[in-house]
Amino acid sequence: MSAVLVLVLAIPALGAVVAAALPARADRAGRVVGTLAAALTFGISVPLAVRTEPAGSGARGIHPWQQLDVAWVPGLDLRFHLGVDGISYPLVVLTTLLTLLCCGYTLWSVPGAGRGRLLTALLLVIEVGILGTFLALDLVLFFVFFEVVLLPMYAVIAVWGGDRRRHAARKFVLYTLFGSVLLLVGVFTVVSTTGTADLVRLTAEGGSGLARGTQLAAFILFAVAFAVKSPLWPLHTWLPDAHTEAPTVGSVVLAGVLLKMGTYGLIRVAIGVAPYGAQRAAPVLGILAVAAILVGSLVCLAQVELKRLIAYSSVGHMGFVVLGIATLTATGLQAALIGNIAHGIITGLLFFLAGAVKDRTHTGALGELGGLRETAPALAGVLGFAAIASLGLPGLAGFWGEAFAVVASLRLNSPLWTVLGVLAALGGAVTAAYFLRLLRRVTHGPASPAVATIRPRLAPAELMSWAPLIVLALVVGLLPATVVSMAARPVAAVVSGSR
């Protein structure tokens, strides 16, 4: 059964190679091959939920449902150790689903620069990197996969992006590399002190092999590395540029799953390996998270560009996720996990919709949009749904993560965390304000010249890519237990001993 873990990585890799190797005249064939590979990957990622390993005792540590452990480079303490559990499984499925949707979308529409087969191939390589990061149970392997996504994402932005794509792509790659080199230093700080890179063992030991100072240093290195990726204020400035310039599918993957590598890393690696460091640094992390929420939502209130607004809203949403993590409680971590998934679904959908609006009107300026519901009621309807889901209406996916992050923070019963919880809740209110402002500017009012002449029909490919996300936003919103129940035991096993 553990062969599935390898296949989940091998199929997209193979698909990418085939798609890229096809000649230019077989461009469509390349995209079809890529999409098939993505579909196959999604298909085999779902049954990863089957447990083949013995059930964990509930003691501190990681108790994977399935795992695979073979030596790769003993000289670097690098083992090819993969596994999946309740924390990583939802993210894995989200990744394979979003990649499939993006590949399918590329089948229908290729951004201006053409060569869609290469775009599909790069999306698949990014998928390999992200899946590898979520599945890795070896610190060094985690780092290797963490690095894999950098250059393909750079290429996606730099080749298929908007007018200022070069600048945005360079900013993205340099910022995120800065994060990952710190991760490298952190990883080997831990590995050279404890002599093992096995995440299962390191998490089970709960940092007992590390001196307190080393733990704090390691946690800070990890936290900065993951904060760049998440991104956490004040290390977020690469994100708005990258999102604004990236092609639609690039933005979807970036917001939908790439950012989750940061928050997942915080839970699995930073808290797992250095719990004492996490305890010491948690207040700082919480303050930064709340700052991210407030800054993100205030900036959004003043944004005049559609994609930039959604990008900054990501900063705020990820702030809630980090706040949940920073509480170091089971409730908070659960909130973070469901917030991760919800943000991936909703913001993925929002970027698809922003792409659809920009494709039709050729502008993203809020001032030039307006009255979308007059000319394209279906598109306006879906946009309204996504925006309301994103602002956290109860009953839709966005609600649970944000509400419970605040609850977890208030429950800690300390003055600092109470203040943080209240401020975060205020930020949530501002979130509602700016999304309503967005809807008022884009969908309501008289149709602006740019909107008046647009094609109202939604293409089947668009519906196909959006429908699963719309359904999931409802399902996760109405039945949060689908995600939460899966993560309950693994989260408890991480938290025990952290606080």
Place this chain on the structure above:
Amino acid sequence: MVQSVDHVALLPAYLAAGTAVLVFLVDLLVARRGAVLAAAALGVLATAAGAFWLRRQPDRQTFCVAGDACSYVVTDRAALLAVLFALLTLGVLAFSAPLLRSRAVPAGEYCFLLAASMTGGVVLGFAGDLITLIVALETLTVPLYILVGLRRQALQSAEGAVTFFVVSVVATAVALLGAALLYALTGAVHLGRLAAALTADNDRLRSLPLTATAVVLVLVGLAFKVAAVPLHAWAPAAYDGAPVPVAAYLSTASKLGGVVAILYVAVGALRPWLDVAGPALALLAVLTMTVGNLMALRQRRMVRLLAWSSVAQAGYILAPLGAFAVSPGRTTDALTVAVAATVAYTVFYVVLELGAFGAVVALRPADADGGSLTDYRGAAYRSPWVAGAFVLALVGLAGLPPGLAGLFAKVVVVRSLLGGGAGWLAVAVALNAVIGLAYYVRASVALFGPPGPAGRARVAWPVAAALGAVTLVALVVGFAPQLILDAAAR
């Protein structure tokens, strides 16, 4: 007293020197380019085979005095280095084929000088005393003065050669002065005896400021060969003026020679003085990587960019030895790890660098220099495979996937530094990797620019074959870095 000489041990040296003579004779008697090149390639292959065979034999030594101190020591690692030097020369010869065909340089002289230089490299690994070491290193370097300036009617070439020559002579003088001072202080030239003398006479030598001066002088002089700061300024001028294959040789074989020399001296002879040598090496490493990276950011010409990048890479190569600056880095275990890390990083680097220069050769007209970055516009559409190899090499040098070889190279260095307790050096290496990415990406992006007027050029088969082989090696060691790590740990 008649010394018995073990001629079997000398086999690689004989073969290498024989290659030079053979090339010379073939050029004299046959006087055809093809024949000269074939003779050179054959000789180099024979050298590699001889050294490889010697590796399988039990360890030998020769030119010994008083039994235990030998000037020529055959070890596993030394034989492996000889093989590596021969293979690098073979690669450079293959890259030189179009250059020789274009008659921009005289074939006979070119091949002879390259073979002569290789002889120095082959002997270097076997050196057991300071004199053999420095003579081997000079044999490696002296032919390069001429090779750098060999391009007919190129002023740049002559400038590069003169800069190289002047800096090199100064560096050699500095290294020799250091070696002479060490001899004056200890009466020993053999690496092992020097270490013993430095240990035995520690108290007296510690009180003499001259000893520390000698240690630093030797290291700084040798650092020239790897183009480390402060003796780095020759590299961009020499690389850019030289024919591109010679630049490839300078940045791979010649740099490997420097690394070997520094390792032998620092670890073999100066081991009791690592507390002095360590900080010097750490300082050299940090300065070298930072200066190299910052200067590379500003370059507009491809070979100059690669030259500065290779300066920066020299900093990464020296970095593991910088761990000697802290006391946990001087234990026997940490020492072994640091040396293995240096060797492994060098091998990864040499493979990637040879690939990058090979791609430059393949993308440029036969008699041209490296050109500016804009000359490479559209290369990705004209020759996608060569451009692919180039990007792989550049990304590898930056240390990112898909250039896994480069990624693992960086991992090796950071791991050894953190293992040796030199966390700040690891952070310096990590931050420099970020600066480095900026210009490696710029060079890679240049290939994808809008196509220029140049049409699709045919790549000569020796170049294509060599580039293919190097890229394949880079891919293989990327997925199986343990091969290199094992070889380096011997």
